[in-house]
Amino acid sequence: MTAKRIAVIGVGQIGKHHLDQYSKIKDAELVAVCDTNLVEAQGVAAQYNIPVYTSNFRELLHRDDIDAIDVCLHNNLHAPIAIEALQAGKHVYCEKPIAGSYRDAIAMMETATASGKLLHIQLGNLYAKETKAAKAIIDGGKLGRLYHARSTGYRRRGRPYVDGYGTPAFTRKATASGGAMYDMGVYHISQLLYLLGLPKPVRISGQTYQEMDMLAERRHISQFDVEELGVGLVKFEGGITLDIIEAWSIHMGAFEGSSIVGATGGIRLPAAKDTEGLSYHYTDCDIDFDATIDLEAMDRRWHMLRDTEWAYDSSQHHWIAALQGIVPLLPTAQLALDTMLISEGIYLSSKLGREVTADEVADLSVSTALQL
Missing domain, CATH: 3.30.360.10 (Dihydrodipicolinate Reductase; domain 2)
Structure with a gap:
């Protein structure tokens, strides 16, 4: 199976946890990280041997070497970034909750459907x-x-x-x-x-x-x-x-x-x-x-x-397996x-x-x- 190339947006505590999980999966290739704190992004990129770091998430959305975006930010930032990423043709994995409001969550779901891309939410208890x-x-x-x-x-x-x-x-x-x-x-x-x-x-x-x-x-x-x-x-x-x-x-x-x-x-x-x-x-x-x-x-x-x-x-294991078509994505x-x-x-x-x-x-x- 071809490894799936991932970019993580937000490298605080939750973002680092996601990176730790990805590091255990042989078919997850970490391509880039993004954080408004560029110094932190640079340090995390070095720690996890990730080649690209940036403070501008939009730089990642049009890269051909990225299959999926992982959004690890506060709740009210989930929808705007996820929607832009889906519209840019990226699959999206997002931290919980799905958004800051039901209206924003609906917008994310509708965008995923229109784009034909996968939308996955981190609901760890399911596993x-x-x-x-x-x-x-x-x-x-x-x-x-x-x-x-x-x-x-x-x-x-x-x-x-x-x-x-x-x-x-x-x-x-x-x-x-x-x-x-x-x-x-x-x-x-x-x-x-x-x-x-x-x-x-x-x-x-x-x-x-x-x-x-x-x-x-x-x-x-x-x-x-x-x-x-x-x-x-x-x-x-x-x-x-x-x-x-x-x-x-x-x-x-x-x-x-x-x-x-x-x-x-x-x-x-x-x-x-x-x-x-x-x-x-x-x-x-x-x-x-x-x-x-x-x-x-x-x-x-x-x-x-x-x-x-x-x-x-x-x-994260489920996300990579679903991106590879090994298993269907749970209805997260x-x-x-x-x-x-x-x-x-x-x-x-x-x-x-x-x-x-x-x-x-x-x-x-x-x-x-x-x-x-």
Whole structure:
């Protein structure tokens, strides 16, 4: 197979993580990096032995030696750069969330369709061993008809910058559009949408909060104007429901992991700090069973017996395999789009003080894309 040539735009913490992943894939050729901090771009290019570095992303869009652009920037920069790259004939891989608003996400999807190029969103939880096992159990019919799921995300005091981690850009609507829901919730909600089979959201209710104390100086510098906690309830076509709680910061012990229940069984995914993995709950012979899954044994076996299992080892592995035509691209863009619809629906419901429809969210969404 021909190696796929990649350019990464944004070489901060997330960009470096992407570069680390690419360095493990023999068919990923890193051609160029771009960052507004040219000195940082030069240093990263030297570190990863990348021949080209620049501070102008448009220089990369018309190079014939680049197959795909990887966008590793803050949320409100995703759409404008991704759209230009798609229009320039490049495949696009973008960090989560897909954009800063549902309207911008729709524009990205429409541009990808019109250009005939692939659009892939970084939803890392899809490649976790527990997600693969849960998908196999569900696809095998072991849960029966699915009817409810719970999405949970937890940090005790883990707000970016104000609690010591990350930069103020994560805490400002001007750059990030949202807080805990866009930063963490995207992983958990998209994971459940994937396992549920991408049901169509119909109605959304929710509330967002910013209640806990923070250091005064950090509050001033951060201009913290996003939520630290989001909660919601989503109703889908077919009667499926999903309840959500996503905390950057909360006075509470650790939450249990996300879960899905069906007519004949249920599964619970591990929480972030769990030492135990996926659990499977069912009744047989009038006996209730709570089973644990040997995820490591599953993973070893699947890698030995399935020729393309490596293509699901990470988001980057999957991206390169999809670009090469080895496996079809998972519907990450649609998953990210529906996750954006749900998250923005929670914001709108909190603002209006009532349940909202998916159509209302789409109609009232406005672009948050930054001008370049």
